[in-house]
Amino acid sequence: MLFRLFTRRMRRLGCYRMGPMWKALLVFVVIAFAGQLLGILFNKSWVQPERPRSLFSIPENNQGPPLGSCRPQKHIMFLKTHKTASSTVLNMLYRFGEEQGLRFALPLGYQFGYPLPFIAQRVKGYRGPHVAMFDIMANHMRFYKPEVEKVMPADTFYFSILRDPVALAESSYAYYKNVAPAFRRSKGLGDFADNPNKYYDPRLRNNHYARNLLWFDFGLDHNANYSLALAKRGEAAVRRNFKLILISEYFDQSMVLLRHALCWPLDAVVSFSLNARQQISKSRSGWVGKAAAPASLQLTEEQRQKLREWNALDWHLYQAFNSTFWDEVERFGRARMDTEVTLLRSRREVLAHVCLRDGGRPVEASRIRDRAIRPFQSGLVKILGYELQPGLDNATRQACLRMIRPEIQYKDLLDLRQFPHAQPRPGAAVVTNELVVKKDSSPHRTEQHAGESLERDWDGTLLVHNQSQEHVDIKGKLR
Ligand SMILES: Nc1ncnc2c1ncn2[C@@H]1O[C@H](COP(=O)(O)OS(=O)(=O)O)[C@@H](OP(=O)(O)O)[C@H]1O
Numbered sequence: 001m002l003f004r005l006f007t008r009r010m011r012r013l014g015c016y017r018m019g020p021m022w023k024a025l026l027v028f029v030v031i032a033f034a035g036q037l038l039g040i041l042f043n044k045s046w047v048q049p050e051r052p053r054s055l056f057s058i059p060e061n062n063q064g065p066p067l068g069s070c071r072p073q074k075h076i077m078f079l080k081t082h083k084t085a086s087s088t089v090l091n092m093l094y095r096f097g098e099e100q101g102l103r104f105a106l107p108l109g110y111q112f113g114y115p116l117p118f119i120a121q122r123v124k125g126y127r128g129p130h131v132a133m134f135d136i137m138a139n140h141m142r143f144y145k146p147e148v149e150k151v152m153p154a155d156t157f158y159f160s161i162l163r164d165p166v167a168l169a170e171s172s173y174a175y176y177k178n179v180a181p182a183f184r185r186s187k188g189l190g191d192f193a194d195n196p197n198k199y200y201d202p203r204l205r206n207n208h209y210a211r212n213l214l215w216f217d218f219g220l221d222h223n224a225n226y227s228l229a230l231a232k233r234g235e236a237a238v239r240r241n242f243k244l245i246l247i248s249e250y251f252d253q254s255m256v257l258l259r260h261a262l263c264w265p266l267d268a269v270v271s272f273s274l275n276a277r278q279q280i281s282k283s284r285s286g287w288v289g290k291a292a293a294p295a296s297l298q299l300t301e302e303q304r305q306k307l308r309e310w311n312a313l314d315w316h317l318y319q320a321f322n323s324t325f326w327d328e329v330e331r332f333g334r335a336r337m338d339t340e341v342t343l344l345r346s347r348r349e350v351l352a353h354v355c356l357r358d359g360g361r362p363v364e365a366s367r368i369r370d371r372a373i374r375p376f377q378s379g380l381v382k383i384l385g386y387e388l389q390p391g392l393d394n395a396t397r398q399a400c401l402r403m404i405r406p407e408i409q410y411k412d413l414l415d416l417r418q419f420p421h422a423q424p425r426p427g428a429a430v431v432t433n434e435l436v437v438k439k440d441s442s443p444h445r446t447e448q449h450a451g452e453s454l455e456r457d458w459d460g461t462l463l464v465h466n467q468s469q470e471h472v473d474i475k476g477k478l479r
Contacts (some may be wrong), residue, residue, distance in 0.1 A: 064259065064266035064343055065336075073262040074102055075153045078138040079160035081217045082209070083171035085248040086140075086161055087275040087407050093138045094410045095402045096268045102135035104414055105151050110407075111140035115208055117219060118142060120150040125419065139411065143219040145241055157262065158241055162214055162318050163248035165311040166304045169193075170297050172209050174277050175379040177296075182210040188296035193303040196310045215313040222313065231316035238317065244328075245321040256340040257328055270347045272355075272403055275375065276362055278382040296380060355400030357387040375406040 078093055080086040097104055105123045107113070112122040118141040120126050127133065129150040137152055163171075172180075173189045182200040186192035192199055192210070200210055202223045212222035220234045238245065244261050246254035255269040262268075279293055299307070308315045329337050352360030362384035365374040375385040386404040388397065405413070415422075 070263035075156040077158045084161045084163040105134035105137035117144040159244040161246040165314040174381045176209040177380045180209040193306045212313045226312035
């Protein structure tokens with residue numbers, strides 16, 4: 001019937017003198033074309049990324065507005081800057097990679113030899129330049145592009161995240177109070193801001209946490225004297241190397257841009273804030289109120305301004321990329337952005353309701369019954385985590401767990417999956433549930449081992465001093 005119709009139409013079009021061979025070929029082309037068309041209409045995975053085995057069976061159309069004909073990006077390098085919400089972003093990358101069976105470039109310990117500039121040998125299982133082995137790289141490092149390029153495929157998508165340097169300084173001071181000598185010596189952040197030069201010695205290890213920390217993480221000289229020309233050169237280097245720079249203060253808008261840049265489904269960028277510090281409120285519940293900072297972190301407006309000046313290179317970077325960020329939002333469309341942010345937030349609320357106890361409120365580590373998901377603690381304040389809703393079915397529980405599993409534990413899990421037969425190296429600090437809540441009270445201990453000098457860094461990282469005095473973190477703790 002269809003064939004008869006088709007031949008009649010062909011006759012009308014003047015195709016009388018076709019031989020049987022040509023006719024057969026034409027029929028074949030038409031059938032193939034119709035097949036493609038039906039495939040496009042009915043196979044959504046062509047137009048939308050395949051939804052990872054995700055939390056709950058929700059209809060496809062709840063995965064956010066369609067993304068067009070893009071393909072999900074699977075080669076990703078995220079520069080995990082410090083105290084910028086980067087652990088929340090890392091969690092999303094871990095989840096997506098795990099669900100899609102991607103391979104992670106993981107550090108031997110928990111960061112890639114930080115604070116030394118990145119070298120490819122820090123990647124576990126690295127076999128040499130341009131051996132395409134890894135899909136995602138995202139743990140803390142001091143960025144150094146030529147070495148990163150040895151590890152990651154040429155079509156890798158590079159992105160990172162920035163935060164207002166004043167907020168970042170508060171977070172960094174709270175977290176690294178006992179780690180950065182400049183912070184340790186001052187009475188409080190306000191005192192430090194009033195006269196940073198009194199406390200800051202650029203030669204002392206870990207003082208990079210106290211000055212232009214973003215600039216440092218991007219691999220630039222964070223102690224350089226500020227000049228506009230220098231700041232613009234640094235900014236240009238970041239622009240050259242990174243396709244997208246997110247802004248922590250606009251986290252949800254950032255996630256929308258990221259989702260579109262990576263062509264990912266909505267669930268992949270829905271997250272719960274990880275690594276938040278507890279801030280004591282005056283209310284009876286005694287819980288988090290961002291306004292109520294402890295006395296040692298309180299700042300006057302003048303001190304805030306001084307911190308901007310002290311971190312002038314970071315301040316420049318932040319302002320420049322904040323402006324670029326809003327240009328991107330403009331290009332994306334304000335109304336469209338608002339719609340997608342609303343969708344993202346409502347999805348987060350649904351997931352919080354399903355997954356988390358107490359309506360999703362973060363709690364202090366000691367109150368988390370499952371010790372395996374307690375977050376690592378450091379500094380002046382308590383770092384909060386989450387408790388899972390009891391009584392979840394196994395699949396939901398696993399999906400929820402992924403969203404709240406702290407960075408250290410998640411890295412260990414992926415490491416074990418990728419290297420199931422690897423033996424821990426001699427001297428390696430094995431992460432136990434106890435260790436993740438332990439504060440290291442005696443930083444910089446030194447021991448002798450097999451002719452080498454071993455030193456424990458503030459976070460338990462085992463550093464080996466060999467003859468060239470290079471520090472190698474074998475395995476230790478984060479940050
Ligand atoms: N979604 C979202 N939006 C905005 N801010 C967020 C988010 N998730 C985490 N955070 C805040 O980020 C701070 C922790 O940053 P990091 O995870 O990068 O820290 S670390 O360097 O890995 O230790 C930490 O900041 P402070 O609470 O000010 O210390 C977190 O509260």
